[in-house]
Amino acid sequence: MSAERVEVREKVLSANDQIAAEVRDQLAGHRVFTINLISSPGSGKTMLLERTVDLLKGSLRLGVVAGDVQTRNDAERLERHGIPVRAIETGGGCHLNARQVSESLASLDLAQTDLLFIENVGNLVCPSSFDLGESLKVVLMSVTEGEDKPLKYPAAFRRASVLVLTKVDLVPHLEFSTETAIDNALSVNPDLRVFATSSYTGEGLELWTEWLSEEVSACKRDS
Numbered sequence: 001m002s003a004e005r006v007e008v009r010e011k012v013l014s015a016n017d018q019i020a021a022e023v024r025d026q027l028a029g030h031r032v033f034t035i036n037l038i039s040s041p042g043s044g045k046t047m048l049l050e051r052t053v054d055l056l057k058g059s060l061r062l063g064v065v066a067g068d069v070q071t072r073n074d075a076e077r078l079e080r081h082g083i084p085v086r087a088i089e090t091g092g093g094c095h096l097n098a099r100q101v102s103e104s105l106a107s108l109d110l111a112q113t114d115l116l117f118i119e120n121v122g123n124l125v126c127p128s129s130f131d132l133g134e135s136l137k138v139v140l141m142s143v144t145e146g147e148d149k150p151l152k153y154p155a156a157f158r159r160a161s162v163l164v165l166t167k168v169d170l171v172p173h174l175e176f177s178t179e180t181a182i183d184n185a186l187s188v189n190p191d192l193r194v195f196a197t198s199s200y201t202g203e204g205l206e207l208w209t210e211w212l213s214e215e216v217s218a219c220k221r222d223s
């Protein structure tokens with residue numbers, strides 16, 4: 001990258017970081033635990049959210065900000081589950097930025113929200129560089145993507161606190177080693193908490209939603 005391009009990129013990132021810090025303060029003020037979901041397109045982010053919302057909406061007040069390059073499809077899928085959802089269409093952008101999230105939050109009732117999910121644009125590279133003011137990042141990886149994705153796209157795995165391995169129901173049909181995939185992810189980031197899930201069979205979703213509930217409680221206690 002040329003020196004000029006590096007300078008422009010750094011300016012964009014620092015402007016984003018400033019807005020992200022404001023978003024983080026705003027969310028902390030309302031004690032909203034916020035998750036930024038990152039993965040390649042089709043890894044199962046929206047379906048995981050649909051299942052998660054069904055399991056948690058009786059006990060927690062939920063909200064979703066759903067980003068995509070184009071269409072409101074994901075937002076519409078999630079709205080059917082009876083929770084507040086805001087869609088962001090980036091119109092070509094390969095990631096969400098903090099300003100877009102900040103604008104979406106303006107029309108959400110944060111005082112009535114315990115847990116907010118941000119579904120980032122499907123992309124394993126760009127979203128990991130842009131802080132959105134979230135409490136933490138969760139990276140998803142489906143078993144159909146191959147075990148080496150953490151090695152090829154390390155930044156997303158390094159910056160995440162949690163890895164959700166998705167579509168484990170398909171493992172019997174694939175040449176895929178769950179153990180190797182998880183070892184690869186842990187070699188990039190030994191602190192990753194790992195959940196192996198299937199939104200089709202429900203495997204692993206209880207552990208995932210229990211962990212989310214505990215984090216929400218900790219967020220209320222600590223702030």
Ligand SMILES: Nc1nc2c(ncn2[C@@H]2O[C@H](COP(=O)(O)OP(=O)(O)O)[C@@H](O)[C@H]2O)c(=O)[nH]1
Pocket residue numbers: 039040041042043044045046047048074122166167168169170197198199200201
């Ligand atoms: N077999 C299987 N397919 C899944 C699972 N979760 C999602 N899918 C499928 O994967 C595709 C992409 O899912 P989607 O949630 O839209 O992914 P996103 O692009 O990351 O939001 C859809 O065809 C889903 O039916 C799963 O747990 N098992």
Ligand SMILES: [Mg+2]
Pocket residue numbers: 045046047074119
């Ligand atoms: Mg989606």
